[in-house]
Amino acid sequence: MQLSDRLPPTLGTTVRRMIAVKQTIAAVATLILPITFFMVVLFRYFLHFDLFAYEEWLLPIGFWLFFLGSAVGSYQDTQIRADVFESYFKSTRSIWLRELSLHVIEAVIATVMAYWAWLMIINDLGMYPWWQKTIALKIPHFVPHLGIFLGMAFMAFYSTLHIFVLLKFGPAVVDEDYDNEHPNQEA
Template sequence: MADYTNEFSPAIRIPMAIIMKFMNFVIISSGIIMALTFFFVVIFRYGFGADLFAYEEWLMTIAFWMFFMASAVATHDRVHVNADIVGFLISDPKVIWYRALLVEGIELIIVAVVTYWGFLMCQEEFNTYPNWQSTIALKIPFLVPRVGIFLGFLMMTVYTVLHLCLLFRNGPEFTAPQQPESQDVTK
């Protein structure tokens, strides 16, 4: 999918590119760590009759980061799963544009509210310092996965705002009707 952030000034484009690289690094490294962990769990359990100590705790933290960074990347690329049938029934570019504005506006409201809740969740953790809640065995603070949740929602909000700005800037897209392809009769 084309990177629509290229339509913005370098003041927006460059930080967004850095953030995207960070999110992709988190997603890829999380996938590798999870795969290696499960590999070693199987080796330890069935090869040596032992168990990998508290691997669920670090995997849960990594899974939260991976899931919410991947959700932000999906929001950037506009590839979230949806069950949109109405979009296939509309052919008028102006109606398509108004509908896109409505959908993006509703999405922005929802994701902004959830981002605020994510902020409150992290703020609650900060306020309990030094008595942070943590996992039982490895003592990983609950703040670690919660920051991943908040950052994921924050980036979803940012990308929704950018997409909405582009919708307003570009207006309805009018495309010329496509000409039917000529068939080569020499074959």
């Protein structure tokens, strides 16, 4: 069961739409990157031209892809974790407490990082008209920084929603998730 299915209906629908937008942006960005690199090879080695300043417009796309993808991973609870203690938790309550602790830690870290990213954007915008820009295309640095902020803010938001669901449904939500992930195993 997805996180949005456990939320109040209006919030769940809004969250599903937000995830769909992020996935669409990520899909488009995922296509742009290899197509651009293919064009670079084509231009450079076959047409003997350089694709002008492609690094400058790929940088913001890469930032947005990475951080919005991280937000989707946070929503789906599929972030990579180096959790060596996972196998030590056997009871439903201890697994639930572990999940709750992980989401609280993630929410705190993501909130702090979103705050720092916000300060970075405020600093970028405060330097107008002398803000930092890329050399050739003059893309303001706040464009990739905005991707960082949005990604971290959404990570904090989704972690907070996970905390809400874990607290609302208690340890029973852990059993339900396990049953949904392992439908053919007997208890």
